[in-house]
Amino acid sequence: MNRKQLSVIALMLALSATWIACFQEGNNVPDLPEKVSYNFHIRPILSDKCFKCHGPDGNTLEAGLRLDAAQFAYAPLTETKGAFAIVPGKPEQSELFKRISSTDSSYMMPVPESHLGALTDYEIKLFKKWIEQGATYEPHWAFQKPQKAALPKIKNGEWAKNEIDFFIAEKLQQAGLTPNEPATSAYLLKRLSFDITGLPPTEELMNDMQNDSSAAAFEKAVDVLLQSARFGEKMAVHWLDVARYSDSYGYQDDNVRTQWAWRDWVIHAFNKNMPYDQFITWQIAGDMLPNATKEQVLATAFFRNHKYTEEGGVVPEEYRIEYIIDKTKTYSKGILGLTAECAQCHDHKYDPISQKEYFQLFAFFNNTKEVGYEGDVTQSKPAKNPVLSLSDAEVKSIYTFINKKDTGAISVSVMGENDTLRKTYILDRGVYDRPTVEVQPVPLQAVLKTDTAVKRNRLDLARWTVDKENPLTARVFVNQVWQEIFGRGLVKTSGDFGMQGELPTHPELLDWLAVDFMEHGWNIKRLVKQIVTSATYRQSAKVGAENFKKDPENKYLSRAPRLRLKAEFVRDLVLASSGLLVPTIGGPSVKPYQPKGIWEAATSGRGELATYKQDTGEALYRRGMYTFIKLTAPPPGMMMFDASNRDQCEVKRLQTNTPLQALVMMNDPTVLEASRVLAQRLLVEKASTDERLRTAFRRIICRNANEKEFNILKSYHDAQLAQFRQGKLDAVKTLNVGEYPLNEQLDKAAAAALMKVVNMIYNMEEAIIKT
Secondary structure (H helix, E strand, O other), X not given: OOHHHHHHHHHHHHHHHHHHHHHHHHHHOOOOOOOOOHHHHHHHHHHHXXXXXXXXXXXXXXXXXXXXXXXXXXXXXXXXXXOEOOOOOOHHHEHHHHHHOOOOXXXXXXXXXXXXXXXXXXXXXXXXXXXXXXOOOOOOHXXXXXXXXXXXXXXXXXXXXXXXXXXXXXXXXXXXXOOOOEOOHHHHHHHHHHHHHOOOOOHHHHHHHHHOOOOOHHHHHHHHHHOOOHHHHHHHHHHHHHOOOOOEOOOOOOOEOOOHHHHHHHHHHHHOOOOHHHHHHHHHHHHHOOOOOHHHHHHHHHHHOOOOOOOOOOOHHHHHHHHHHHHHHHHHHHOOOOOHHHHOOOOOOOOOOOHHHHHHHHOOOOOEOOOOOOEOOOOOOEOOOOEEEEOHHHHHHOOOOOOOOOOOOEEEEOOOEOOOOOOEEEEHHHOOOOEEEEXXXXXXXXXOOOOOOOOOOHHHHHHHHOOOOOOOHHHHHHHHHHHHHHOOOOOOOOOOOOOOOOOOOOHHHHHXXXXXHHHOOOOHHHHHHHHHOOOOOOEOOXXXXXXXXXXXXXXXXXXXXXXXXXXXXXXXXXXXXXXXXXXXXXXXXXXXOOOOOHHHHHOOOOOOXXXXXXXXXXXHHOOHHHEOOOOOOOOHHHHHOOOOOOOOOOOOOOOOOOHHHHHHHHHOHHHHHHHHHHHHHHHHHOOOHHHHHHHHHHHHHOOXXXXXHHHHHHHHHHHHHHHHHOOOOOHHHHHOOOOOOOOOOOOHHHHHHHHHHHHHHHOOHHHHEOO
């Protein structure tokens, strides 16, 4: 089959797809907007259909035509004399419009052989109207300083609890949606407690909420939870993903490292409500602040959390470059929300970041004292690289937020600058041993312009990052906090605010929150309180048929999202509700129950972590965030629930649903042990079976069981008890799980039957859903 025949077939398929789409949509094709926006209507189509051949990447440019900026799109075409891709105000004279609306396979764009698909009739009309209105190119929205717009006028003003709700209500009105009724106090308190502390509400808090029907009851609960030391632990879990925190070096030997003191500092920083601009400044360049304290230096361990090789046969410079690349990616993705790493080998294909600009950013991290070969696996400690040591006396007297267990010094890998500036070069294809042109440290100019002639260091980068003129930093963090609470950011692609990222669903709200956040001192607790006290947050999670049809993804938040707890908080729920949770904050990571052989199969057989040595006693019952993370073999139970494997910066976790998750809840030793312990405690605490069943349900699900639910539990309990009494099931074998002592004074059949019911409750979907 020749090329012409293939083109005809491709054209027929493209047209068929367009006709089918139109047929399916029927009268549901949206009306054209009154004002067509380049950012919100045109550029997404160009990005999908055109930039592959006509974008900013010079290596893939076709016909010398760029459509990503006005000065190129308005210029005369090099291959069609007298023609222009776009003639503002005149679509009929614009080659772009003529080609996207053509059905001639030899003339149309995109060309059939590109397999990008023809534009729909609606998209063609959008382009026509945009050109008629002047074909105005707008700067990328995320690179423009956020503005605090006036609150929109809404019909149901009485629904709004605070400013957030005005922006949400406006979008709901435009989409023909109505907000849900408020959630009941029990559902709302569970949601609130997990969002602020990562733990289920205490029985005391549940009782207070149940008995207080005043309008102030909810806000009082918010304030109590925000003051809890558990707030810092909850907030830290997301930041540990951003910082790729782990307890081992990675690579082949993957031996133990001691960065946990930095993790303790992160918890402390969130608990004392350190302003975000300071939080970021210390982590980027705390060591370079005037008269830097050890705490400020400790904060810079943020950049030293990446993987390190301990192998003696490596090329040191190769790995040193890998470490700097990792730091650059963590900074750009985690703090700026950009995919700058795409420009490591060539100019970014979509965002205005050249390879030169990438290495100018890279240069800020290239002057660290760090060398490529980290240490000796037989010693398992950093060598030759910047290390912060904290004595037992310092921890007891000054840095009391570090939970130190012994009398030895703590060693943490931190940042440190060379006295002599190390030269930075653009690396051909990003390869460590192929330097080309020398460059100086310069922040990304597309984000916020600076005087490029001024020499800068990491401290200057930190100040540039938290400059209130910087359009990204506040937006990105506000979006991450929103994502942590609602499961989806106002910008869905929370790690990509660039041109290939998704557009914000509520751009005015995102900007309003970002500006308000900066105006109020980058106050994190205030931001969290703003969000959770909104009417938007307090909605029920019930799914109405009409709203679901109009907004299946719940982008416009006409209901509360149904979200499964993060992996760490699934464990926390089980331990807290059973009474097993040890509330100690910080300290070295712990090794709870784990299947045999996982570590042994994943490592070289050398070093302290060659075999898994399970902890005992209180270490078995620590929060999920303190579980030891070995990079080559992350905790399997947590991985089943989509925990980050921490080998690179991640700003958003995937969320899957697999049968393995149910198997974990049914068979994991921690869940079974918690079921046993809660059962034996209830046998002591409560006089009747009914009381025990209702209390177990309330502690785990965080609300009272209805009669149907109670009857199911009672029926199951009675059936199990009968089988244990009759010897059909082995009570001793059932109870023989976990290291927590068994109460030998209890009726074993009764304990085993109640244990089975408790485990059944843990396996209810609602148990691990926060809404």
